[in-house]
Amino acid sequence: MSAPSPARPGRLIGYARVSTDEQVNDAQVDALKAAGCRLVHQEHGSGASRLRPVLAKLMRDIGAGDVLVVVRLDRLARSVSHLLEVIEVLEKRGAHFRSLGDPIDTSTPQGMFSLQVLGAVAQLERALIAERTKAGMKAARARGRLAGNPGLRERRPDAVRAISAARQRAYLDDLITSAQTWLPTVRRLRPQYSWDDVVRVLNRRGHDWTVERLRRAVHRLVREHIAEPALIKRSPRRPPEDRLMTLVAGIALADPDLTLLEIGAQLERMHERTPRGSRKWQASSVKALLDRARRLGLVVPDPAPGS
The missing domain is CATH 3.40.50.1390 (Resolvase, N-terminal catalytic domain)
Known part of the structure:
Protein backbone atom coordinates (compact mmCIF):
# COMPACT_ATOMS: atom_id res chain seq x y z
CA MET A 1 0.00 0.00 0.00
CA GLY A 111 -9.71 16.66 26.02
CA MET A 112 -8.29 13.16 25.63
CA PHE A 113 -7.83 12.97 29.40
CA SER A 114 -11.50 13.87 29.92
CA LEU A 115 -12.45 11.22 27.39
CA GLN A 116 -10.39 8.61 29.27
CA VAL A 117 -12.20 9.57 32.48
CA LEU A 118 -15.53 9.04 30.71
CA GLY A 119 -14.33 5.65 29.51
CA ALA A 120 -13.36 4.67 33.05
CA VAL A 121 -16.79 5.80 34.29
CA ALA A 122 -18.52 3.70 31.63
CA GLN A 123 -16.43 0.66 32.55
CA LEU A 124 -17.23 1.14 36.24
CA GLU A 125 -20.93 1.54 35.42
CA ARG A 126 -20.94 -1.76 33.49
CA ALA A 127 -19.13 -3.51 36.34
CA LEU A 128 -21.61 -2.18 38.94
CA ILE A 129 -24.59 -3.28 36.84
CA ALA A 130 -23.12 -6.76 36.47
CA GLU A 131 -22.42 -6.96 40.21
CA ARG A 132 -25.96 -5.85 41.10
CA THR A 133 -27.39 -8.40 38.67
CA LYS A 134 -25.37 -11.22 40.24
CA ALA A 135 -26.38 -10.10 43.76
CA GLY A 136 -30.05 -9.98 42.75
CA MET A 137 -29.93 -13.48 41.26
CA LYS A 138 -28.18 -14.84 44.38
CA ALA A 139 -30.79 -13.25 46.65
CA ALA A 140 -33.62 -14.64 44.52
CA ARG A 141 -32.18 -18.15 44.72
CA ALA A 142 -31.79 -17.81 48.51
CA ARG A 143 -35.52 -17.02 48.75
CA GLY A 144 -36.37 -20.01 46.58
CA ARG A 145 -37.31 -17.91 43.56
CA LEU A 146 -36.20 -18.38 40.02
CA ALA A 147 -34.20 -15.50 38.60
CA GLY A 148 -35.19 -13.91 35.32
CA ASN A 149 -38.39 -12.81 33.63
CA PRO A 150 -41.43 -14.75 34.94
CA GLY A 151 -43.37 -14.05 31.76
CA LEU A 152 -40.56 -15.44 29.65
CA ARG A 153 -40.30 -18.59 31.81
CA GLU A 154 -44.04 -19.10 31.37
CA ARG A 155 -43.71 -18.43 27.62
CA ARG A 156 -46.36 -15.74 27.71
CA PRO A 157 -46.70 -14.34 24.15
CA ASP A 158 -46.41 -10.69 25.27
CA ALA A 159 -43.18 -11.37 27.18
CA VAL A 160 -41.68 -13.36 24.30
CA ARG A 161 -42.55 -10.55 21.86
CA ALA A 162 -41.00 -7.92 24.17
CA ILE A 163 -37.75 -9.88 24.49
CA SER A 164 -37.61 -10.47 20.74
CA ALA A 165 -38.17 -6.77 20.03
CA ALA A 166 -35.45 -5.80 22.51
CA ARG A 167 -32.98 -8.17 20.86
CA GLN A 168 -33.84 -6.80 17.42
CA ARG A 169 -33.29 -3.22 18.64
CA ALA A 170 -29.93 -4.18 20.13
CA TYR A 171 -28.94 -5.92 16.89
CA LEU A 172 -29.87 -2.87 14.83
CA ASP A 173 -27.97 -0.57 17.20
CA ASP A 174 -24.86 -2.71 16.78
CA LEU A 175 -25.21 -2.63 12.98
CA ILE A 176 -25.60 1.14 12.86
CA THR A 177 -22.63 1.67 15.18
CA SER A 178 -20.31 -0.56 13.14
CA ALA A 179 -21.62 0.24 9.64
CA GLN A 180 -19.01 2.95 8.99
CA THR A 181 -16.28 0.28 9.09
CA TRP A 182 -17.74 -2.15 6.51
CA LEU A 183 -20.75 -0.67 4.66
CA PRO A 184 -18.65 1.58 2.36
CA THR A 185 -16.84 -1.51 1.04
CA VAL A 186 -20.16 -3.28 0.47
CA ARG A 187 -21.40 -0.22 -1.42
CA ARG A 188 -18.33 -0.29 -3.68
CA LEU A 189 -18.62 -4.01 -4.48
CA ARG A 190 -22.34 -4.84 -4.53
CA PRO A 191 -24.16 -5.95 -6.58
CA GLN A 192 -21.40 -6.31 -9.20
CA TYR A 193 -19.64 -8.92 -7.06
CA SER A 194 -21.01 -11.95 -5.24
CA TRP A 195 -21.56 -12.01 -1.49
CA ASP A 196 -18.79 -14.57 -1.19
CA ASP A 197 -16.29 -12.23 -2.89
CA VAL A 198 -17.38 -9.29 -0.72
CA VAL A 199 -16.92 -11.36 2.45
CA ARG A 200 -13.45 -12.42 1.36
CA VAL A 201 -12.43 -8.80 0.75
CA LEU A 202 -13.87 -7.61 4.08
CA ASN A 203 -12.25 -10.39 6.07
CA ARG A 204 -8.87 -9.67 4.51
CA ARG A 205 -9.28 -6.17 5.97
CA GLY A 206 -9.74 -7.45 9.52
CA HIS A 207 -13.46 -8.26 9.70
CA ASP A 208 -15.04 -11.59 10.64
CA TRP A 209 -18.10 -12.01 8.41
CA THR A 210 -19.85 -15.02 6.98
CA VAL A 211 -21.96 -14.73 3.83
CA GLU A 212 -25.17 -15.38 5.77
CA ARG A 213 -24.44 -12.80 8.49
CA LEU A 214 -23.42 -10.13 5.99
CA ARG A 215 -26.50 -10.68 3.82
CA ARG A 216 -28.72 -10.53 6.89
CA ALA A 217 -27.05 -7.30 8.06
CA VAL A 218 -27.38 -5.56 4.69
CA HIS A 219 -31.00 -6.70 4.26
CA ARG A 220 -31.82 -5.24 7.69
CA LEU A 221 -30.22 -1.89 6.90
CA VAL A 222 -32.13 -1.79 3.61
CA ARG A 223 -35.42 -2.43 5.46
CA GLU A 224 -34.58 0.46 7.80
CA HIS A 225 -33.85 2.73 4.79
CA ILE A 226 -30.23 3.14 5.90
CA ALA A 227 -28.73 1.25 2.93
CA GLU A 228 -29.71 1.28 -0.73
CA PRO A 229 -31.97 -1.52 -2.12
CA ALA A 230 -29.54 -2.00 -5.03
CA LEU A 231 -27.08 -3.64 -2.63
CA ILE A 232 -29.25 -6.75 -2.28
CA LYS A 233 -29.93 -7.25 -5.99
CA ARG A 234 -28.72 -10.49 -7.52
CA SER A 235 -25.14 -10.26 -8.75
CA PRO A 236 -24.50 -11.01 -12.44
CA ARG A 237 -23.96 -14.68 -13.20
CA ARG A 238 -20.45 -15.30 -14.40
CA PRO A 239 -18.67 -18.44 -15.60
CA PRO A 240 -16.56 -20.19 -12.94
CA GLU A 241 -13.34 -19.07 -14.62
CA ASP A 242 -14.35 -15.43 -14.01
CA ARG A 243 -14.29 -15.84 -10.22
CA LEU A 244 -10.60 -14.88 -9.95
CA MET A 245 -11.17 -11.86 -12.17
CA THR A 246 -14.04 -10.57 -10.04
CA LEU A 247 -12.11 -11.26 -6.84
CA VAL A 248 -9.01 -9.37 -8.03
CA ALA A 249 -11.12 -6.47 -9.30
CA GLY A 250 -13.03 -6.40 -6.00
CA ILE A 251 -9.82 -6.19 -3.98
CA ALA A 252 -8.52 -3.36 -6.16
CA LEU A 253 -11.83 -1.51 -5.97
CA ALA A 254 -12.02 -1.82 -2.18
CA ASP A 255 -8.49 -0.42 -1.73
CA PRO A 256 -7.36 1.63 -4.76
CA ASP A 257 -3.93 2.33 -3.20
CA LEU A 258 -2.79 -1.29 -3.48
CA THR A 259 -0.11 -2.09 -6.03
CA LEU A 260 -0.32 -5.11 -8.31
CA LEU A 261 2.18 -7.01 -6.15
CA GLU A 262 0.24 -6.13 -2.98
CA ILE A 263 -2.95 -7.48 -4.55
CA GLY A 264 -1.01 -10.63 -5.43
CA ALA A 265 0.21 -10.91 -1.83
CA GLN A 266 -3.38 -10.70 -0.58
CA LEU A 267 -4.40 -13.49 -2.97
CA GLU A 268 -1.55 -15.64 -1.68
CA ARG A 269 -2.69 -15.09 1.92
CA MET A 270 -6.17 -16.12 0.80
CA HIS A 271 -4.64 -19.33 -0.64
CA GLU A 272 -5.86 -18.47 -4.14
CA ARG A 273 -3.97 -20.07 -7.03
CA THR A 274 -3.19 -18.26 -10.29
CA PRO A 275 -5.14 -19.19 -13.47
CA ARG A 276 -2.27 -21.58 -14.27
CA GLY A 277 -2.41 -23.20 -10.83
CA SER A 278 0.65 -21.58 -9.27
CA ARG A 279 0.68 -20.50 -5.63
CA LYS A 280 2.96 -17.52 -6.41
CA TRP A 281 1.29 -14.45 -7.89
CA GLN A 282 3.22 -12.13 -10.21
CA ALA A 283 2.25 -8.54 -11.04
CA SER A 284 1.66 -9.60 -14.65
CA SER A 285 -0.93 -12.21 -13.59
CA VAL A 286 -2.85 -9.62 -11.54
CA LYS A 287 -2.66 -7.06 -14.36
CA ALA A 288 -4.02 -9.55 -16.88
CA LEU A 289 -7.09 -10.18 -14.71
CA LEU A 290 -7.66 -6.46 -14.16
CA ASP A 291 -7.32 -5.75 -17.90
CA ARG A 292 -9.89 -8.45 -18.58
CA ALA A 293 -12.24 -6.91 -16.01
CA ARG A 294 -11.98 -3.53 -17.77
CA ARG A 295 -12.75 -5.08 -21.15
CA LEU A 296 -15.92 -6.56 -19.64
CA GLY A 297 -17.01 -3.14 -18.43
CA LEU A 298 -16.17 -3.45 -14.74
CA VAL A 299 -15.18 -0.16 -13.12
CA VAL A 300 -11.85 -0.85 -11.43
CA PRO A 301 -8.91 1.41 -10.54
CA ASP A 302 -5.51 1.18 -12.16
CA PRO A 303 -3.01 0.12 -9.44
CA ALA A 304 0.63 1.05 -9.67
CA PRO A 305 2.76 -1.84 -11.01
CA GLY A 306 4.84 -2.12 -7.83
CA SER A 307 8.05 -4.10 -7.60
Missing part, protein backbone atom coordinates in the same frame (compact mmCIF):
# COMPACT_ATOMS: atom_id res chain seq x y z
CA SER A 2 1.35 3.44 -0.86
CA ALA A 3 2.32 5.89 1.86
CA PRO A 4 -0.56 8.05 3.13
CA SER A 5 -0.72 11.55 1.72
CA PRO A 6 -0.24 14.50 4.08
CA ALA A 7 -3.38 15.39 5.99
CA ARG A 8 -5.28 18.35 4.56
CA PRO A 9 -6.30 21.22 6.83
CA GLY A 10 -9.18 20.03 8.97
CA ARG A 11 -12.70 21.42 8.73
CA LEU A 12 -14.97 22.19 11.65
CA ILE A 13 -18.19 20.32 10.90
CA GLY A 14 -21.18 21.02 13.13
CA TYR A 15 -23.95 18.58 14.06
CA ALA A 16 -27.21 19.82 15.59
CA ARG A 17 -30.06 17.56 16.73
CA VAL A 18 -33.44 18.38 18.22
CA SER A 19 -35.93 15.93 19.71
CA THR A 20 -39.30 15.46 18.06
CA ASP A 21 -40.98 17.40 20.87
CA GLU A 22 -38.67 20.41 20.43
CA GLN A 23 -39.40 23.17 17.97
CA VAL A 24 -36.20 24.60 16.49
CA ASN A 25 -32.47 24.15 16.69
CA ASP A 26 -31.53 27.70 15.70
CA ALA A 27 -29.64 28.22 18.98
CA GLN A 28 -27.46 25.19 18.30
CA VAL A 29 -26.78 26.27 14.71
CA ASP A 30 -25.87 29.80 15.85
CA ALA A 31 -23.48 28.46 18.50
CA LEU A 32 -21.81 26.07 16.05
CA LYS A 33 -21.37 28.78 13.42
CA ALA A 34 -19.97 31.13 16.05
CA ALA A 35 -17.43 28.40 16.92
CA GLY A 36 -16.20 28.38 13.31
CA CYS A 37 -18.33 25.66 11.70
CA ARG A 38 -19.06 26.71 8.13
CA LEU A 39 -21.00 23.51 7.55
CA VAL A 40 -23.72 22.45 10.03
CA HIS A 41 -25.73 19.24 9.63
CA GLN A 42 -29.20 19.39 11.21
CA GLU A 43 -31.28 16.40 12.27
CA HIS A 44 -34.59 15.78 14.03
CA GLY A 45 -34.93 12.65 16.14
CA SER A 46 -35.14 11.21 19.62
CA GLY A 47 -31.97 11.03 21.67
CA ALA A 48 -32.87 7.44 22.63
CA SER A 49 -32.50 6.24 19.04
CA ARG A 50 -29.39 5.69 16.93
CA LEU A 51 -31.45 5.79 13.73
CA ARG A 52 -30.01 9.08 12.53
CA PRO A 53 -29.44 9.11 8.76
CA VAL A 54 -27.90 12.61 8.78
CA LEU A 55 -25.30 11.57 11.37
CA ALA A 56 -24.65 8.29 9.53
CA LYS A 57 -23.91 10.15 6.27
CA LEU A 58 -21.74 12.68 8.12
CA MET A 59 -19.68 9.85 9.64
CA ARG A 60 -19.22 8.31 6.18
CA ASP A 61 -18.07 11.57 4.60
CA ILE A 62 -15.88 13.01 7.36
CA GLY A 63 -12.20 13.00 6.51
CA ALA A 64 -8.82 12.94 8.21
CA GLY A 65 -8.14 16.13 10.13
CA ASP A 66 -11.82 17.15 10.28
CA VAL A 67 -13.43 17.94 13.64
CA LEU A 68 -17.02 16.96 14.45
CA VAL A 69 -18.46 19.68 16.72
CA VAL A 70 -21.62 19.60 18.86
CA VAL A 71 -23.04 22.05 21.37
CA ARG A 72 -23.46 19.42 24.11
CA LEU A 73 -22.74 15.72 24.39
CA ASP A 74 -26.42 14.82 24.63
CA ARG A 75 -26.94 16.25 21.12
CA LEU A 76 -24.79 13.43 19.75
CA ALA A 77 -24.93 10.36 22.00
CA ARG A 78 -27.58 8.68 24.09
CA SER A 79 -25.06 7.18 26.52
CA VAL A 80 -21.39 7.23 27.44
CA SER A 81 -20.82 3.93 25.65
CA HIS A 82 -22.49 5.27 22.49
CA LEU A 83 -20.31 8.40 22.65
CA LEU A 84 -17.15 6.32 22.96
CA GLU A 85 -18.20 4.18 19.99
CA VAL A 86 -18.74 7.26 17.81
CA ILE A 87 -15.38 8.74 18.83
CA GLU A 88 -13.66 5.42 18.10
CA VAL A 89 -15.02 5.52 14.53
CA LEU A 90 -13.82 9.13 14.16
CA GLU A 91 -10.35 8.17 15.39
CA LYS A 92 -10.13 5.37 12.81
CA ARG A 93 -10.87 7.95 10.11
CA GLY A 94 -8.27 10.34 11.50
CA ALA A 95 -10.93 12.84 12.60
CA HIS A 96 -11.52 14.53 15.97
CA PHE A 97 -14.48 15.40 18.19
CA ARG A 98 -15.29 18.54 20.17
CA SER A 99 -18.18 19.46 22.47
CA LEU A 100 -18.57 23.20 23.07
CA GLY A 101 -20.33 22.79 26.41
CA ASP A 102 -18.14 20.01 27.81
CA PRO A 103 -14.38 19.60 28.34
CA ILE A 104 -14.11 17.15 25.42
CA ASP A 105 -11.79 17.91 22.50
CA THR A 106 -9.94 14.85 21.20
CA SER A 107 -7.41 17.05 19.39
CA THR A 108 -5.96 18.24 22.74
CA PRO A 109 -4.28 16.32 25.60
CA GLN A 110 -6.75 17.77 28.12
Whole structure:
Protein backbone atom coordinates (compact mmCIF):
# COMPACT_ATOMS: atom_id res chain seq x y z
CA MET A 1 0.00 0.00 0.00
CA SER A 2 1.35 3.44 -0.86
CA ALA A 3 2.32 5.89 1.86
CA PRO A 4 -0.56 8.05 3.13
CA SER A 5 -0.72 11.55 1.72
CA PRO A 6 -0.24 14.50 4.08
CA ALA A 7 -3.38 15.39 5.99
CA ARG A 8 -5.28 18.35 4.56
CA PRO A 9 -6.30 21.22 6.83
CA GLY A 10 -9.18 20.03 8.97
CA ARG A 11 -12.70 21.42 8.73
CA LEU A 12 -14.97 22.19 11.65
CA ILE A 13 -18.19 20.32 10.90
CA GLY A 14 -21.18 21.02 13.13
CA TYR A 15 -23.95 18.58 14.06
CA ALA A 16 -27.21 19.82 15.59
CA ARG A 17 -30.06 17.56 16.73
CA VAL A 18 -33.44 18.38 18.22
CA SER A 19 -35.93 15.93 19.71
CA THR A 20 -39.30 15.46 18.06
CA ASP A 21 -40.98 17.40 20.87
CA GLU A 22 -38.67 20.41 20.43
CA GLN A 23 -39.40 23.17 17.97
CA VAL A 24 -36.20 24.60 16.49
CA ASN A 25 -32.47 24.15 16.69
CA ASP A 26 -31.53 27.70 15.70
CA ALA A 27 -29.64 28.22 18.98
CA GLN A 28 -27.46 25.19 18.30
CA VAL A 29 -26.78 26.27 14.71
CA ASP A 30 -25.87 29.80 15.85
CA ALA A 31 -23.48 28.46 18.50
CA LEU A 32 -21.81 26.07 16.05
CA LYS A 33 -21.37 28.78 13.42
CA ALA A 34 -19.97 31.13 16.05
CA ALA A 35 -17.43 28.40 16.92
CA GLY A 36 -16.20 28.38 13.31
CA CYS A 37 -18.33 25.66 11.70
CA ARG A 38 -19.06 26.71 8.13
CA LEU A 39 -21.00 23.51 7.55
CA VAL A 40 -23.72 22.45 10.03
CA HIS A 41 -25.73 19.24 9.63
CA GLN A 42 -29.20 19.39 11.21
CA GLU A 43 -31.28 16.40 12.27
CA HIS A 44 -34.59 15.78 14.03
CA GLY A 45 -34.93 12.65 16.14
CA SER A 46 -35.14 11.21 19.62
CA GLY A 47 -31.97 11.03 21.67
CA ALA A 48 -32.87 7.44 22.63
CA SER A 49 -32.50 6.24 19.04
CA ARG A 50 -29.39 5.69 16.93
CA LEU A 51 -31.45 5.79 13.73
CA ARG A 52 -30.01 9.08 12.53
CA PRO A 53 -29.44 9.11 8.76
CA VAL A 54 -27.90 12.61 8.78
CA LEU A 55 -25.30 11.57 11.37
CA ALA A 56 -24.65 8.29 9.53
CA LYS A 57 -23.91 10.15 6.27
CA LEU A 58 -21.74 12.68 8.12
CA MET A 59 -19.68 9.85 9.64
CA ARG A 60 -19.22 8.31 6.18
CA ASP A 61 -18.07 11.57 4.60
CA ILE A 62 -15.88 13.01 7.36
CA GLY A 63 -12.20 13.00 6.51
CA ALA A 64 -8.82 12.94 8.21
CA GLY A 65 -8.14 16.13 10.13
CA ASP A 66 -11.82 17.15 10.28
CA VAL A 67 -13.43 17.94 13.64
CA LEU A 68 -17.02 16.96 14.45
CA VAL A 69 -18.46 19.68 16.72
CA VAL A 70 -21.62 19.60 18.86
CA VAL A 71 -23.04 22.05 21.37
CA ARG A 72 -23.46 19.42 24.11
CA LEU A 73 -22.74 15.72 24.39
CA ASP A 74 -26.42 14.82 24.63
CA ARG A 75 -26.94 16.25 21.12
CA LEU A 76 -24.79 13.43 19.75
CA ALA A 77 -24.93 10.36 22.00
CA ARG A 78 -27.58 8.68 24.09
CA SER A 79 -25.06 7.18 26.52
CA VAL A 80 -21.39 7.23 27.44
CA SER A 81 -20.82 3.93 25.65
CA HIS A 82 -22.49 5.27 22.49
CA LEU A 83 -20.31 8.40 22.65
CA LEU A 84 -17.15 6.32 22.96
CA GLU A 85 -18.20 4.18 19.99
CA VAL A 86 -18.74 7.26 17.81
CA ILE A 87 -15.38 8.74 18.83
CA GLU A 88 -13.66 5.42 18.10
CA VAL A 89 -15.02 5.52 14.53
CA LEU A 90 -13.82 9.13 14.16
CA GLU A 91 -10.35 8.17 15.39
CA LYS A 92 -10.13 5.37 12.81
CA ARG A 93 -10.87 7.95 10.11
CA GLY A 94 -8.27 10.34 11.50
CA ALA A 95 -10.93 12.84 12.60
CA HIS A 96 -11.52 14.53 15.97
CA PHE A 97 -14.48 15.40 18.19
CA ARG A 98 -15.29 18.54 20.17
CA SER A 99 -18.18 19.46 22.47
CA LEU A 100 -18.57 23.20 23.07
CA GLY A 101 -20.33 22.79 26.41
CA ASP A 102 -18.14 20.01 27.81
CA PRO A 103 -14.38 19.60 28.34
CA ILE A 104 -14.11 17.15 25.42
CA ASP A 105 -11.79 17.91 22.50
CA THR A 106 -9.94 14.85 21.20
CA SER A 107 -7.41 17.05 19.39
CA THR A 108 -5.96 18.24 22.74
CA PRO A 109 -4.28 16.32 25.60
CA GLN A 110 -6.75 17.77 28.12
CA GLY A 111 -9.71 16.66 26.02
CA MET A 112 -8.29 13.16 25.63
CA PHE A 113 -7.83 12.97 29.40
CA SER A 114 -11.50 13.87 29.92
CA LEU A 115 -12.45 11.22 27.39
CA GLN A 116 -10.39 8.61 29.27
CA VAL A 117 -12.20 9.57 32.48
CA LEU A 118 -15.53 9.04 30.71
CA GLY A 119 -14.33 5.65 29.51
CA ALA A 120 -13.36 4.67 33.05
CA VAL A 121 -16.79 5.80 34.29
CA ALA A 122 -18.52 3.70 31.63
CA GLN A 123 -16.43 0.66 32.55
CA LEU A 124 -17.23 1.14 36.24
CA GLU A 125 -20.93 1.54 35.42
CA ARG A 126 -20.94 -1.76 33.49
CA ALA A 127 -19.13 -3.51 36.34
CA LEU A 128 -21.61 -2.18 38.94
CA ILE A 129 -24.59 -3.28 36.84
CA ALA A 130 -23.12 -6.76 36.47
CA GLU A 131 -22.42 -6.96 40.21
CA ARG A 132 -25.96 -5.85 41.10
CA THR A 133 -27.39 -8.40 38.67
CA LYS A 134 -25.37 -11.22 40.24
CA ALA A 135 -26.38 -10.10 43.76
CA GLY A 136 -30.05 -9.98 42.75
CA MET A 137 -29.93 -13.48 41.26
CA LYS A 138 -28.18 -14.84 44.38
CA ALA A 139 -30.79 -13.25 46.65
CA ALA A 140 -33.62 -14.64 44.52
CA ARG A 141 -32.18 -18.15 44.72
CA ALA A 142 -31.79 -17.81 48.51
CA ARG A 143 -35.52 -17.02 48.75
CA GLY A 144 -36.37 -20.01 46.58
CA ARG A 145 -37.31 -17.91 43.56
CA LEU A 146 -36.20 -18.38 40.02
CA ALA A 147 -34.20 -15.50 38.60
CA GLY A 148 -35.19 -13.91 35.32
CA ASN A 149 -38.39 -12.81 33.63
CA PRO A 150 -41.43 -14.75 34.94
CA GLY A 151 -43.37 -14.05 31.76
CA LEU A 152 -40.56 -15.44 29.65
CA ARG A 153 -40.30 -18.59 31.81
CA GLU A 154 -44.04 -19.10 31.37
CA ARG A 155 -43.71 -18.43 27.62
CA ARG A 156 -46.36 -15.74 27.71
CA PRO A 157 -46.70 -14.34 24.15
CA ASP A 158 -46.41 -10.69 25.27
CA ALA A 159 -43.18 -11.37 27.18
CA VAL A 160 -41.68 -13.36 24.30
CA ARG A 161 -42.55 -10.55 21.86
CA ALA A 162 -41.00 -7.92 24.17
CA ILE A 163 -37.75 -9.88 24.49
CA SER A 164 -37.61 -10.47 20.74
CA ALA A 165 -38.17 -6.77 20.03
CA ALA A 166 -35.45 -5.80 22.51
CA ARG A 167 -32.98 -8.17 20.86
CA GLN A 168 -33.84 -6.80 17.42
CA ARG A 169 -33.29 -3.22 18.64
CA ALA A 170 -29.93 -4.18 20.13
CA TYR A 171 -28.94 -5.92 16.89
CA LEU A 172 -29.87 -2.87 14.83
CA ASP A 173 -27.97 -0.57 17.20
CA ASP A 174 -24.86 -2.71 16.78
CA LEU A 175 -25.21 -2.63 12.98
CA ILE A 176 -25.60 1.14 12.86
CA THR A 177 -22.63 1.67 15.18
CA SER A 178 -20.31 -0.56 13.14
CA ALA A 179 -21.62 0.24 9.64
CA GLN A 180 -19.01 2.95 8.99
CA THR A 181 -16.28 0.28 9.09
CA TRP A 182 -17.74 -2.15 6.51
CA LEU A 183 -20.75 -0.67 4.66
CA PRO A 184 -18.65 1.58 2.36
CA THR A 185 -16.84 -1.51 1.04
CA VAL A 186 -20.16 -3.28 0.47
CA ARG A 187 -21.40 -0.22 -1.42
CA ARG A 188 -18.33 -0.29 -3.68
CA LEU A 189 -18.62 -4.01 -4.48
CA ARG A 190 -22.34 -4.84 -4.53
CA PRO A 191 -24.16 -5.95 -6.58
CA GLN A 192 -21.40 -6.31 -9.20
CA TYR A 193 -19.64 -8.92 -7.06
CA SER A 194 -21.01 -11.95 -5.24
CA TRP A 195 -21.56 -12.01 -1.49
CA ASP A 196 -18.79 -14.57 -1.19
CA ASP A 197 -16.29 -12.23 -2.89
CA VAL A 198 -17.38 -9.29 -0.72
CA VAL A 199 -16.92 -11.36 2.45
CA ARG A 200 -13.45 -12.42 1.36
CA VAL A 201 -12.43 -8.80 0.75
CA LEU A 202 -13.87 -7.61 4.08
CA ASN A 203 -12.25 -10.39 6.07
CA ARG A 204 -8.87 -9.67 4.51
CA ARG A 205 -9.28 -6.17 5.97
CA GLY A 206 -9.74 -7.45 9.52
CA HIS A 207 -13.46 -8.26 9.70
CA ASP A 208 -15.04 -11.59 10.64
CA TRP A 209 -18.10 -12.01 8.41
CA THR A 210 -19.85 -15.02 6.98
CA VAL A 211 -21.96 -14.73 3.83
CA GLU A 212 -25.17 -15.38 5.77
CA ARG A 213 -24.44 -12.80 8.49
CA LEU A 214 -23.42 -10.13 5.99
CA ARG A 215 -26.50 -10.68 3.82
CA ARG A 216 -28.72 -10.53 6.89
CA ALA A 217 -27.05 -7.30 8.06
CA VAL A 218 -27.38 -5.56 4.69
CA HIS A 219 -31.00 -6.70 4.26
CA ARG A 220 -31.82 -5.24 7.69
CA LEU A 221 -30.22 -1.89 6.90
CA VAL A 222 -32.13 -1.79 3.61
CA ARG A 223 -35.42 -2.43 5.46
CA GLU A 224 -34.58 0.46 7.80
CA HIS A 225 -33.85 2.73 4.79
CA ILE A 226 -30.23 3.14 5.90
CA ALA A 227 -28.73 1.25 2.93
CA GLU A 228 -29.71 1.28 -0.73
CA PRO A 229 -31.97 -1.52 -2.12
CA ALA A 230 -29.54 -2.00 -5.03
CA LEU A 231 -27.08 -3.64 -2.63
CA ILE A 232 -29.25 -6.75 -2.28
CA LYS A 233 -29.93 -7.25 -5.99
CA ARG A 234 -28.72 -10.49 -7.52
CA SER A 235 -25.14 -10.26 -8.75
CA PRO A 236 -24.50 -11.01 -12.44
CA ARG A 237 -23.96 -14.68 -13.20
CA ARG A 238 -20.45 -15.30 -14.40
CA PRO A 239 -18.67 -18.44 -15.60
CA PRO A 240 -16.56 -20.19 -12.94
CA GLU A 241 -13.34 -19.07 -14.62
CA ASP A 242 -14.35 -15.43 -14.01
CA ARG A 243 -14.29 -15.84 -10.22
CA LEU A 244 -10.60 -14.88 -9.95
CA MET A 245 -11.17 -11.86 -12.17
CA THR A 246 -14.04 -10.57 -10.04
CA LEU A 247 -12.11 -11.26 -6.84
CA VAL A 248 -9.01 -9.37 -8.03
CA ALA A 249 -11.12 -6.47 -9.30
CA GLY A 250 -13.03 -6.40 -6.00
CA ILE A 251 -9.82 -6.19 -3.98
CA ALA A 252 -8.52 -3.36 -6.16
CA LEU A 253 -11.83 -1.51 -5.97
CA ALA A 254 -12.02 -1.82 -2.18
CA ASP A 255 -8.49 -0.42 -1.73
CA PRO A 256 -7.36 1.63 -4.76
CA ASP A 257 -3.93 2.33 -3.20
CA LEU A 258 -2.79 -1.29 -3.48
CA THR A 259 -0.11 -2.09 -6.03
CA LEU A 260 -0.32 -5.11 -8.31
CA LEU A 261 2.18 -7.01 -6.15
CA GLU A 262 0.24 -6.13 -2.98
CA ILE A 263 -2.95 -7.48 -4.55
CA GLY A 264 -1.01 -10.63 -5.43
CA ALA A 265 0.21 -10.91 -1.83
CA GLN A 266 -3.38 -10.70 -0.58
CA LEU A 267 -4.40 -13.49 -2.97
CA GLU A 268 -1.55 -15.64 -1.68
CA ARG A 269 -2.69 -15.09 1.92
CA MET A 270 -6.17 -16.12 0.80
CA HIS A 271 -4.64 -19.33 -0.64
CA GLU A 272 -5.86 -18.47 -4.14
CA ARG A 273 -3.97 -20.07 -7.03
CA THR A 274 -3.19 -18.26 -10.29
CA PRO A 275 -5.14 -19.19 -13.47
CA ARG A 276 -2.27 -21.58 -14.27
CA GLY A 277 -2.41 -23.20 -10.83
CA SER A 278 0.65 -21.58 -9.27
CA ARG A 279 0.68 -20.50 -5.63
CA LYS A 280 2.96 -17.52 -6.41
CA TRP A 281 1.29 -14.45 -7.89
CA GLN A 282 3.22 -12.13 -10.21
CA ALA A 283 2.25 -8.54 -11.04
CA SER A 284 1.66 -9.60 -14.65
CA SER A 285 -0.93 -12.21 -13.59
CA VAL A 286 -2.85 -9.62 -11.54
CA LYS A 287 -2.66 -7.06 -14.36
CA ALA A 288 -4.02 -9.55 -16.88
CA LEU A 289 -7.09 -10.18 -14.71
CA LEU A 290 -7.66 -6.46 -14.16
CA ASP A 291 -7.32 -5.75 -17.90
CA ARG A 292 -9.89 -8.45 -18.58
CA ALA A 293 -12.24 -6.91 -16.01
CA ARG A 294 -11.98 -3.53 -17.77
CA ARG A 295 -12.75 -5.08 -21.15
CA LEU A 296 -15.92 -6.56 -19.64
CA GLY A 297 -17.01 -3.14 -18.43
CA LEU A 298 -16.17 -3.45 -14.74
CA VAL A 299 -15.18 -0.16 -13.12
CA VAL A 300 -11.85 -0.85 -11.43
CA PRO A 301 -8.91 1.41 -10.54
CA ASP A 302 -5.51 1.18 -12.16
CA PRO A 303 -3.01 0.12 -9.44
CA ALA A 304 0.63 1.05 -9.67
CA PRO A 305 2.76 -1.84 -11.01
CA GLY A 306 4.84 -2.12 -7.83
CA SER A 307 8.05 -4.10 -7.60
